[in-house]
Amino acid sequence: MKFSREEIDLARQWKGDGLDWTPAVGHFVWDETGLIEADSPFHDRVFFILDMKHFLRRSKTIEALQDACVWLPTWEDARDWLIQHGVDDALIAQRLQQENAIESRSERLVLYRMIAENL
Secondary structure, three states: OOOOHHHHHHHHHHHHOOOOOOOOOOOEEEEOOOOOOOOOOOOOOEEEOOOHHHHHHHHOOHHHHHHHEEEEOOHHHHHHHHHHOOOOHHHHHHHHHHOOHHHHOOHHHHHHHHHHHOO
8 A cells, every 4th residue: 555745744743633543453554763674565664564563572562653653544544533533424525526536546635634624
């Protein structure tokens, strides 16, 4: 999976704005501090948490992992977050349509912008 620079920058902004996130298996993260010494199989220090023990061996605690990494939600993760925070499906669909997100293949970026607006 590839994340744009703008998506990574927005996710970093959320972290600074206090987004509550708990690392879990199945999450993509951007390794902001260089915690993971191996090369990324994706790009630009983006990693997928397949085995939490692997990440905890390096960070020692969940809190240290949260400090070192930035959560990069997938499309589905972003939709779930928005719905859990009171943004209904109709509003999400309207916004995606208004911004021609499907045609421009920028759906996830639009969802990221909506998360930033709802923090």
